[in-house]
Amino acid sequence: MQLRVARHTERLDEVVAFYRDGLGLPEVGGFRDHDGYDGVFLELPGTGAHLELTSGGGHGAPAPHPESLLVLYLGGEDAVRRAAGRLGADPVAPANPYWAAHALTFEDPDGFRVVLVPARWPAPAVVDVAVHTGPRAELRRLFALAEDSARALDAYLEAGQVLVAREDGRVVGHLQLMETGDPAEAAVNSMAVAPEHQGRGVGRTLLVAAIERAREQGRRRLVVATAAADTGNLRFYQRLGFRLRAVERDAFTEAAGYAPGIAIDGVPLRDRVRLDLDL
Numbered sequence: 001m002q003l004r005v006a007r008h009t010e011r012l013d014e015v016v017a018f019y020r021d022g023l024g025l026p027e028v029g030g031f032r033d034h035d036g037y038d039g040v041f042l043e044l045p046g047t048g049a050h051l052e053l054t055s056g057g058g059h060g061a062p063a064p065h066p067e068s069l070l071v072l073y074l075g076g077e078d079a080v081r082r083a084a085g086r087l088g089a090d091p092v093a094p095a096n097p098y099w100a101a102h103a104l105t106f107e108d109p110d111g112f113r114v115v116l117v118p119a120r121w122p123a124p125a126v127v128d129v130a131v132h133t134g135p136r137a138e139l140r141r142l143f144a145l146a147e148d149s150a151r152a153l154d155a156y157l158e159a160g161q162v163l164v165a166r167e168d169g170r171v172v173g174h175l176q177l178m179e180t181g182d183p184a185e186a187a188v189n190s191m192a193v194a195p196e197h198q199g200r201g202v203g204r205t206l207l208v209a210a211i212e213r214a215r216e217q218g219r220r221r222l223v224v225a226t227a228a229a230d231t232g233n234l235r236f237y238q239r240l241g242f243r244l245r246a247v248e249r250d251a252f253t254e255a256a257g258y259a260p261g262i263a264i265d266g267v268p269l270r271d272r273v274r275l276d277l278d279l
Contacts, residue, residue, distance in 0.1 A: 003049040004041075005070075007112070008062060012055040014109040016040045019051060022087040023072070023114065044072070064111035066095035071103075072114065073121040080104060080116045125200040127165040127172065129209040136162070142174045145192035148269070151257030156189060163209055165193075165202050172197040175206040177213065180223060185276075186214040188224040207240055215279050223276045227252065229267035234275075242275040 009015045019025045019042050028050070030040040039054040051070075074080050080103075084091070087106055092113070094105040103117040132139065136157050147153040160178035164171045173193035180187045188210060193202045214222045224242060226233040238244075251272035252258045262269040 003047075004052050005049065006052040006054060008054050008057075008059060009110050010055060010061045011109045012038060012040065012053060015053055016042070018087070018108045019053070023083055023116075024086070025051060061110055064107075064113070066113065068112060069099075069105075070112070070114045071117060073117045073119055075118070075120045077118045080118045083116055122200045125165075125167055125172070125197060125202045125205070127167045127202055127205055129163055129165050129206060132162040132164045132171075132174070139164070139171070139174050142171070142192045142194065143176075143190055145195075146190050148252070148259070148262055149257035160189060163206060163213070165206050167197065167202075173202040173206055175210050177210055184220040186210075186217065186219045186222055188222065203236065204240070207237075211240075211277065211279065220279055221276050222279060223274060225272050225274045227264060227269055228271040228273045229264040229269050231265070231267070234273065237275050240277070242277045245274040245276045248272040248274065 016027070020027050020040075025042040025044060028041050028043045030038075032038050033056075036058070037054050037056040039052055042051045042053070043049075044051060074083065084104055084106070089106055091104045092107055094100050094103075094113070094115070099105055099115050102119070103115045105113055105115050107113055136143075139162065140153070140157065143153055143157060144150075156176075156178070160176050163175045163177070165173040174191065175188060176190040178187045178189040188207070191203065191206060193206075211222055222242075223245070224237055225248075226237065228234075228247065249271050252262070252269045254260055258269065
């Protein structure tokens with residue numbers, strides 16, 4: 001599959017100059033007066049994708065929206081600074097505060113927003129998922145990424161069944177499936193991905209494999225619990241269809257082996273949220 005993103009404008013020359021001369025997207029083609037339309041093709045280097053800008057045809061330009069973004073991963077702070085310098089404009093405040101902390105946002109002549117990110121786009125992981133048959137001690141480092149209490153980890157490390165994701169033969173993530181006492185349910189008790197492999201789809205691949213395994217076992221629900229403070233985990237599970245089920249207050253206490261003062265992104269670690277997925 002190849003990708004070309006097309007957008008209409010009433011300021012073709014200005015918008016082309018913004019993306020070609022300002023952002024440095026090479027012009028690779030175009031057309032004039034083709035059934036009343038003019039257009040320019042710009043390449044997004046390294047992606048094989050094109051941005052097509054058109055005008056004419058009797059249609060006005062679409063209205064911009066602050067959440068309608070073209071996000072470009074430029075691979076370094078210097079590249080972002082150079083592009084910003086060529087644009088010669090001040091960044092605008094993004095609607096999503098995430099981009100304020102990780103990128104610069106600019107408006108093109110039509111008011112559409114472009115986000116310049118200094119990071120590189122992480123390549124999707126290609127992993128194999130299988131049941132772990134070796135000693136669980138080999139996976140303790142991964143388990144500890146998802147568990148702040150050594151006492152709690154000792155209690156369940158050897159329980160249930162563990163799926164592992166391997167990339168090039170190396171274990172890069174795990175997911176532990178457990179019984180709940182209800183034969184209709186299975187539970188995701190622990191899941192983690194090695195930090196250097198996060199953001200590449202490993203966690204999603206593991207969870208999808210666990211969902212399929214639970215279905216094959218005849219389960220009707222898959223349940224999971226995570227810290228209320230971990231909003232990233234809450235987003236992750238809900239994007240895969242999990243629904244909020246219950247809140248357990250004061251689950252992460254010193255009595256349970258958790259050190260005082262633990263926080264996740266500034267939110268105190270206190271309560272546990274339970275979610276479930278209808279299979």
